[in-house]
Amino acid sequence: MKDYSGLMVFAEQREGRAHPVSYELLGKGREMADKLGVELSSVLLGNQMEEEARELIYYGADKVFLYDNPVFEDFDLLNYKHNITRLVEEVKPEVFLFGATHLGRSLAPRIAVALGTGLTADCTGLDMSEDGGLIQIRPAFSGNILAHIRTKTRPQVATVRYKVMPSMLRDEHRKGEIIKKDVEIVPSLLTILKKEKLGEKSITEAELIVSGGRGLKKAEDFSLLADLAELLGGAVGSSRPPVDDGWISREHQVGFSGNTVKPKVYIACGISGSPQHLAGMRGADVIVSINSDPSAPIFKMADYGIVGDLYEVIPKLIDRIKGESS
Numbered sequence: 001m002k003d004y005s006g007l008m009v010f011a012e013q014r015e016g017r018a019h020p021v022s023y024e025l026l027g028k029g030r031e032m033a034d035k036l037g038v039e040l041s042s043v044l045l046g047n048q049m050e051e052e053a054r055e056l057i058y059y060g061a062d063k064v065f066l067y068d069n070p071v072f073e074d075f076d077l078l079n080y081k082h083n084i085t086r087l088v089e090e091v092k093p094e095v096f097l098f099g100a101t102h103l104g105r106s107l108a109p110r111i112a113v114a115l116g117t118g119l120t121a122d123c124t125g126l127d128m129s130e131d132g133g134l135i136q137i138r139p140a141f142s143g144n145i146l147a148h149i150r151t152k153t154r155p156q157v158a159t160v161r162y163k164v165m166p167s168m169l170r171d172e173h174r175k176g177e178i179i180k181k182d183v184e185i186v187p188s189l190l191t192i193l194k195k196e197k198l199g200e201k202s203i204t205e206a207e208l209i210v211s212g213g214r215g216l217k218k219a220e221d222f223s224l225l226a227d228l229a230e231l232l233g234g235a236v237g238s239s240r241p242p243v244d245d246g247w248i249s250r251e252h253q254v255g256f257s258g259n260t261v262k263p264k265v266y267i268a269c270g271i272s273g274s275p276q277h278l279a280g281m282r283g284a285d286v287i288v289s290i291n292s293d294p295s296a297p298i299f300k301m302a303d304y305g306i307v308g309d310l311y312e313v314i315p316k317l318i319d320r321i322k323g324e325s326s
């Protein structure tokens, strides 16, 4: 254990830009590194990413290990895993943090296995104990308790949800070191057939979300929610049942086993308000609920409640908004 020191953050990039969860992890990492008096490093893989590497320093990193190669332009799991595992074996950080994004959730467990260490997934909080051990906080038993987990092995690897901790303010005066690492390329399993721009608004970024649940009668009815979301400049979310039924993709799921969202406005349509759903959206500034059952638990949390059939209420809302904007 004594060979391990410092904290490391995996800086995820999409289309050449660091994902904001990376800045949030650097903010928390900076706070913990200062508390322990150790170094905070970050690892970034991509193609022509030196400017982004500098951004990571502005957001709190002391050192950025940069793997710059066209092979890293897209997420190539085996090449990412191979190079990051080598780096961790060399640097030996005590703590290694990933965002609990789709990419992070796919990469972190594979690296933890390769390193023979443990992993705590989907943390919503982190702290440091007096003895320098990482306390990984995450909901357990369907969100009814918050478990505080410690890892005996090193490094202590955790994935952390997006939008649960603030990032530091960007500071262009911060100084740090960018260390360019040699890239080792291994045979890839990745074949890219077609690339599409990230067109659709992601629910984790959206300021307004219109979410649908089991109150919807069929998959096609999500188009009603999409019409409202588009008019209001928002994105479409979902509770888990429509996702399990294959009506909408998992990226749209809000909740305990889906995404944590923090929009300004969250409109829940035909969603009862289970603890697992609330776990993902209770951070919204304003919650609006449309539900035909006045005793639905979601009304206890909602700032505005509309008791009614979503198939009547939403078209009326759409007409009203269109009327006002024309």
Ligand SMILES: Cc1cc2nc3c(=O)[nH]c(=O)nc-3n(C[C@H](O)[C@H](O)[C@H](O)COP(=O)(O)OP(=O)(O)OC[C@H]3O[C@@H](n4cnc5c(N)ncnc54)[C@H](O)[C@@H]3O)c2cc1C
Binding pocket: 142, 212, 213, 214, 215, 216, 238, 239, 240, 241, 253, 254, 255, 256, 257, 258, 259, 269, 270, 271, 272, 273, 274, 275, 276, 277, 280, 290, 291, 292, 293, 296, 308, 309, 310, 311
């Ligand atoms: C380990 C675990 C993880 C889970 N993770 C998640 C998660 O991440 N996200 C999640 O959402 N769930 C999750 N769940 C499932 C969760 O327990 C609930 O089953 C789920 O949230 C219920 O979804 P719902 O509110 O859409 O459906 P329901 O609870 O069935 O509610 C449907 C609501 O629609 C209303 N309704 C019906 N018709 C209409 C209409 N025409 N107009 C208006 N209202 C109408 C009803 O009154 C009802 O309140 C998880 C469960 C477990 C055990």
